[in-house]
Amino acid sequence: MMRSVLLWASRNQRLRDALPRYRFVRKAVKRFMPGEQSVDALQAAEDLRTKGFSTVVTCLGENILTLAEAGHVTTHYCDLLDQIAARRLDTHLSVKLTQLGHDLDVEMSYQHVKTITEHAAKLGSFVWIDMENTVYTESTLRVFERVRTEYHNVGVCLQAYLYRTAGDIRRLLPLRPAIRLVKGAYAEPPDVAFQRKREVDDNCVECALHLLNGIAHDGVWPVFGTHDRRLLVRIQQEARMRGVPNEAFEFHLLYGIRQDEQARLLQADHRVRVLISYGSSWFPWYMRRLAERPANVFFVLRNLI
Numbered sequence: 001m002m003r004s005v006l007l008w009a010s011r012n013q014r015l016r017d018a019l020p021r022y023r024f025v026r027k028a029v030k031r032f033m034p035g036e037q038s039v040d041a042l043q044a045a046e047d048l049r050t051k052g053f054s055t056v057v058t059c060l061g062e063n064i065l066t067l068a069e070a071g072h073v074t075t076h077y078c079d080l081l082d083q084i085a086a087r088r089l090d091t092h093l094s095v096k097l098t099q100l101g102h103d104l105d106v107e108m109s110y111q112h113v114k115t116i117t118e119h120a121a122k123l124g125s126f127v128w129i130d131m132e133n134t135v136y137t138e139s140t141l142r143v144f145e146r147v148r149t150e151y152h153n154v155g156v157c158l159q160a161y162l163y164r165t166a167g168d169i170r171r172l173l174p175l176r177p178a179i180r181l182v183k184g185a186y187a188e189p190p191d192v193a194f195q196r197k198r199e200v201d202d203n204c205v206e207c208a209l210h211l212l213n214g215i216a217h218d219g220v221w222p223v224f225g226t227h228d229r230r231l232l233v234r235i236q237q238e239a240r241m242r243g244v245p246n247e248a249f250e251f252h253l254l255y256g257i258r259q260d261e262q263a264r265l266l267q268a269d270h271r272v273r274v275l276i277s278y279g280s281s282w283f284p285w286y287m288r289r290l291a292e293r294p295a296n297v298f299f300v301l302r303n304l305i
């Protein structure tokens with residue numbers, strides 16, 4: 001119930017305009033993002049580097065309204081890649097196609113992500129394409145397939161709560177893809193997505209095993225984006241049983257979430273990347289973080305008190 005309300009709030013324009021003005025809300029957000037500016041994210045990436053973590057950065061924002069904005073976002077990401085290179089950080093980018101104009105002109109969003117990926121390739125960096133709600137699943141995969149045939153330094157996110165995901169993994173295998181498997185963060189109806197947590201978790205294990213099996217035969221580079229300790233441990237065990245070396249896959253976790261697991265994985269000699277978000281358009285993203293763990297709402301209320 002609480003999850004549904006929070007996901008509804010993430011799409012509500014009036015709340016999106018009103019709530020970020022409150023200081024207690026802005027204060028609560030700090031738990032999940034170091035600041036609104038790109039320098040805040042890069043500083044956090046430097047701090048994490050000293051602890052042994054690699055990072056991914058993303059500028060929050062989605063469903064932009066003009067093509068000019070999409071152009072600005074592209075320029076911003078290319079500049080950011082230059083700053084990452086100047087600081088010699090092992091930091092990748094994660095981008096949302098609707099922030100690159102996908103709603104307005106799919107072809108243009110493909111051109112933008114291609115520009116960013118090309119720039120990243122020159123600097124030895126990597127670009128992840130986030131997966132948004134199911135309106136965009138198919139078109140996102142098509143954009144990914146096009147960019148992937150031209151560049152190796154691009155990967156895509158797949159969501160285990162969707163029935164179609166096992167099929168999408170099979171479909172992408174011939175591309176020897178980099179796939180970031182997550183459970184999925186949006187509100188999706190029962191005709192396309194598992195509704196029960198148990199079913200999502202089971203499908204996530206099944207897809208994870210599929211990806212682990214794909215390392216040797218199909219050249220897949222899997223990334224597991226989760227904080228679920230049971231799932232993390234299961235993936236570690238299954239990889240060990242298959243003789244998959246730790247360098248053949250990565251774990252990605254979100255900034256500020258389950259730092260105990262982040263440290264445990266690092267100590268076990270795994271490759272761990274922390275995804276750091278920044279930017280002023282954090283409201284829908286923050287509501288999705290609250291929906292993942294409704295207990296987080298009490299943290300917001302504590303800030304109010």
Ligand SMILES: Cc1cc2nc3c(=O)[nH]c(=O)nc-3n(C[C@H](O)[C@H](O)[C@H](O)COP(=O)(O)OP(=O)(O)OC[C@H]3O[C@@H](n4cnc5c(N)ncnc54)[C@H](O)[C@@H]3O)c2cc1C
Binds near residue numbers: 182184252258289296
């Ligand atoms: C690197 C990365 C990239 C992602 N990219 C996408 C994407 O492109 N598209 C998409 O739909 N989703 C994306 N997600 C979000 C993902 O779909 C899940 O919503 C999110 O990771 C929570 O699921 P979980 O696997 O951690 O498991 P859960 O079962 O939800 O959580 C397991 C445990 O992790 C902790 N936890 C999880 N979330 C939170 C939180 N918000 N606050 C505090 N504790 C928490 C809790 O201890 C919880 O018990 C991404 C997640 C990560 C880590």
